[in-house]
Amino acid sequence: MAEILVSACLAGEKCKYSGGHNLVPAIAELVRRGKAVPVCPEALGGLTIPRPPAEIRGGDGYDVLAGRARVLDKEGRDVTAAFLRGATATLAKAREIAAELVVLKEKSPSCGSKLIYDGTFTGTARPGPGVTAALLQQHGFKVISEGEIYQVFLR
Ligand code: SF4
Numbered sequence: 001m002a003e004i005l006v007s008a009c010l011a012g013e014k015c016k017y018s019g020g021h022n023l024v025p026a027i028a029e030l031v032r033r034g035k036a037v038p039v040c041p042e043a044l045g046g047l048t049i050p051r052p053p054a055e056i057r058g059g060d061g062y063d064v065l066a067g068r069a070r071v072l073d074k075e076g077r078d079v080t081a082a083f084l085r086g087a088t089a090t091l092a093k094a095r096e097i098a099a100e101l102v103v104l105k106e107k108s109p110s111c112g113s114k115l116i117y118d119g120t121f122t123g124t125a126r127p128g129p130g131v132t133a134a135l136l137q138q139h140g141f142k143v144i145s146e147g148e149i150y151q152v153f154l155r
Pocket residue numbers: 007008009010015016017039040041042043105108110111
């Protein structure tokens with residue numbers, strides 16, 4: 001049974017807002033060997049591929065979960081509900097596979113574990129997790145970014 005959950009775009013799936021991917025070959029190899037399961041929270045939440053980019057306005061993923069901040073796309077549409085649906089579905093998947101580790105794409109408003117963009121669509125990063133990363137962390141899952149995958153190989 002796989003025990004690592006990974007952002008699908010890191011495994012090469014073309015699920016980014018732009019229709020592209022963020023392939024990290026080592027992560028794709030983990031999926032190929034059945035050691036990791038790919039998941040895209042935004043696609044699970046019902047958002048289309050491609051889609052306008054979105055950022056959290058007024059806080060981080062914890063603030064969205066608490067109802068203190070919203071997720072808006074670049075065209076001004078409130079996509080908070082889709083992000084929450086995707087986070088809940090991803091949590092269910094993490095529980096299903098009893099994930100010991102979750103590797104998520106940094107700076108994504110869903111998947112960022114330590115950094116997200118600040119809601120101004122200017123490419124400015126700020127500390128804090130995205131919505132899915134925050135929910136998984138709240139439920140005790142260990143979430144790291146693709147830049148920290150050396151931890152996978154030290155296990
Ligand atoms: Fe990748 Fe996560 Fe964005 Fe999906 S939601 S494209 S998995 S960073």
